[in-house]
Amino acid sequence: EAGVAQSPRxxxxxxxxxxAFWCNPIxxxxxxxxxxxxxxxxxxxxxxxxxxxxxxxxxxxxxRFSAERLKGVDSTLKIQPAKLEDSAVYLCASSLDVVDWxxxxxxxxxxxxxSIL
Amino acid sequence: KQEVTQIPAALSVPEGENLVxxxxxxxxxxxNLQWFxxxxxxxxxxxxxxxxxxxxxxxxxxxxxxxxxxxxSTLYIAASQPGDSATYLCxxxxxxxxxxxxxxxxxxxx
Numbered sequence: 001e002a003g004v005a006q007s008p009r010x011x012x013x014x015x016x017x018x019x020a021f022w023c024n025p026i027x028x029x030x031x032x033x034x035x036x037x038x039x040x041x042x043x044x045x046x047x048x049x050x051x052x053x054x055x056x057x058x059x060x061x062x063x064r065f066s067a068e069r070l071k072g073v074d075s076t077l078k079i080q081p082a083k084l085e086d087s088a089v090y091l092c093a094s095s096l097d098v099v100d101w102x103x104x105x106x107x108x109x110x111x112x113x114x115s116i117l
Numbered sequence: 118k119q120e121v122t123q124i125p126a127a128l129s130v131p132e133g134e135n136l137v138x139x140x141x142x143x144x145x146x147x148x149n150l151q152w153f154x155x156x157x158x159x160x161x162x163x164x165x166x167x168x169x170x171x172x173x174x175x176x177x178x179x180x181x182x183x184x185x186x187x188x189x190s191t192l193y194i195a196a197s198q199p200g201d202s203a204t205y206l207c208x209x210x211x212x213x214x215x216x217x218x219x220x221x222x223x224x225x226x227x
Contacts, residue, residue: 004160042121042206042217043161056214091160105151106215108160 002026004109006092012115018080021112025073025094031055032069033106034077035091043091049075079114087116119144121209123218130197131226138192138221140207145185147209152181152192155204155220164205165192197225 005024013019025032030051035043046065047057051072060067064083069075079086093106120143130136140150149168153161165174165181167190173182180193190207204222208215 040219042208042219043215044217045214048214056212093161105163105166106161107163108153110158110160113158 004092004094004107006090006109006112008112009110010113010115012117013082014117015084016081018078019082019114020076020078021090021092021114023075023077023092023109025075025092026107028096029094029107030072030097031095031104032075033093033095034067034075035093037089037091037111039088046077082114082116084116087114089113119147119209119211119216121207121216121218123205123207123221125221126219127222127224129224129226132197132199134197134225135193135195136197136223138194138205138207138223140190140192140218142188142190142209142216144209144211145188147185147211149210150181150183150190151208151210151215152179152190153206153208155206157203161206194223197223199225199227201225 007022032049034046037043046060047067048055049069052069067077089111091111093108095104095106122141124139151166152164155161167174167183178195183190202225204220206220208217
């Protein structure tokens with residue numbers, strides 16, 4: 001079974017520029033998550049999708065971050081404009097179905113490491 | 118707000134030792150607790166998932182326990198190996214989101 005795919009692996013941009021990350025979940029997984037992991041911290045959930053609908057985006061800084069999951073499969077996360085504090089690893093995860101969510105583990109991609117200069 | 122704390126922040130042990138990693142959480146109304154492993158530059162790999170109704174889970178040399186009433190979990194690693202070197206994170210779930218601790222960085226020396 002192929003895992004969660006993310007690209008790019010690394011990105012370096014200057015502050016105030018824009019950037020986009022892409023995620024392809026495990027085939028058949030209805031639920032997709034984006035997490036932000038700042039160095040030395042645990043991951044923090046930014047947004048959760050069930051198919052192509054948003055379940056939870058309460059911690060997404062909506063003035064600069066946006067995410068979409070067209071057709072309920074791939075997802076993109078965008079930052080515009082980027083700030084220095086956005087330097088982090090952005091992790092995408094997927095799980096089988098939110099209906100049975102307490103029993104379904106989340107599977108993580110390797111992440112995109114973002115550096116803001 | 119749920120707070121998850123992991124102690125110690127870092128640990129170095131010689132190969133072959135048994136070791137215990139600790140995780141505590143402030144809100145005992147959780148649905149489950151998971152232990153993850155994170156290798157440098159990689160994503161998270163789920164090791165063990167304990168439902169709120171369970172007391173422990175085992176997988177190979179790993180054993181995780183859960184005491185919901187006291188807000189504590191431990192991850193026991195038997196006969197540690199250099200390949201076990203990684204950061205170990207625990208996470209609890211009440212709503213849909215996982216609430217993570219900051220992790221314990223483990224180094225097993227040959």
